[in-house]
Amino acid sequence: MTAIDDRMTGIFENLEVPEGFKAELIRGEIVMMAGPDMVHNLIIRAIQHQTPYARWNALTTQDVAFVGAVSEPQPDLVVFERGVVEESGRLLPAPAVTLVVEVVSKTSVFRDHRTKRELYAEGGIPVYLIVDPIKGVCVLLTEPTSASASGMPDYVAERTTKFGEPVPLDLLGITLDTAEFQPYS
Numbered sequence: 327m328t329a330i331d332d333r334m335t336g337i338f339e340n341l342e343v344p345e346g347f348k349a350e351l352i353r354g355e356i357v358m359m360a361g362p363d364m365v366h367n368l369i370i371r372a373i374q375h376q377t378p379y380a381r382w383n384a385l386t387t388q389d390v391a392f393v394g395a396v397s398e399p400q401p402d403l404v405v406f407e408r409g410v411v412e413e414s415g416r417l418l419p420a421p422a423v424t425l426v427v428e429v430v431s432k433t434s435v436f437r438d439h440r441t442k443r444e445l446y447a448e449g450g451i452p453v454y455l456i457v458d459p460i461k462g463v464c465v466l467l468t469e470p471t472s473a474s475a476s477g478m479p480d481y482v483a484e485r486t487t488k489f490g491e492p493v494p495l496d497l498l499g500i501t502l503d504t505a506e507f508q509p510y511s
Contacts, residue, residue, distance in 0.1 A: 338398060348387075352441060354396040359433065362402075365508050366429045367461050370403050372506045373427060373457075382424070383408055391417035392449045399442060403427035405498065420449035424497055430458040432510075439465075448472060448479035453497055462489045462509040463507060464502075471498070 338351040348360045352479055370386060377384040382403045389398045404418060405425040411418065426446055428438040446454045448468040456465040467481035487493055489509065494500040 350398060351396065351398040352437065353445065357437070359431070362429070363459075364400070364511060365510050366431065367456060367469060369429050369457050369459065369507050370427070372504075373403055373455075376502055377405055377498060378500065381408060383413070389417050390420050390449075392420045392422060393444065395445065396450065397445055399445065399503070401426040401442075402429045404446050420446075421452055423451050423454040425455060425495065426451055427455045430456060430460055435460070443467065443481065444479045446461075446470070447481050450498065454481060455493070455495070455502075457507065459489075459508065459510045462488065462507075463487065463505060464489070464491075464507075466493055466495075472507065473475065 328410065332505045338349070338356055341349055341356065341359065343349045348361070348404045349356060372375050374384045382405050384403060386403055387400060390404060391398060403426070404423055406418065406422050407424060409444055411422045428434070428442055430438045439486075443454060443456075450470050452468065452470065456467070457479040458465065464487050466485045466487070469481070469482035470479065471482055472479050487504070489504050489507040491504060493504060495502050
């Protein structure tokens with residue numbers, strides 16, 4: 327990291343985020359977002375309830391740390407195996423994460439479909455699920471690679487399903503039921 331990167335990380339760590347907002351550090355840029363739509367929250371709740379508690383932690387508002395990247399995103403949902411890391415602290419190391427979920431909002435389309443896709447692949451996160459209530463689809467990304475044909479980190483496997491169709495989350499040992507997922511009105 328450079329001195330500027332260190333300074334940006336320090337600013338981010340000391341940032342006072344107004345109530346009802348969320349802030350992330352993405353590739354050296356502080357991104358602040360308003361609170362989510364109820365559709366978003368209900369989708370996240372449905373995924374949390376289907377994640378087997380005995381084996382997995384499924385958390386919201388958990389910052390993820392990436393080695394060598396000036397990024398501390400806060401995915402809408404992060405899933406990691408219980409007992410794999412010390413369960414305290416603000417940052418969860420990316421290598422400990424099995425699944426990240428982002429629910430697309432009107433202001434996060436590019437960030438969720440492109441910027442975070444590259445960041446999560448670069449961090450080696452095995453599964454990235456993009457839930458898009460604008461289009462009514464789930465995009466399941468697996469098999470991260472550090473350099474794709476475009477030269478950017480990406481996922482090798484991509485599967486798109488419509489809301490209402492099952493989404494296999496093999497690493498978690500479940501098939502996600504998306505029947506409750508609703509598009510934005």
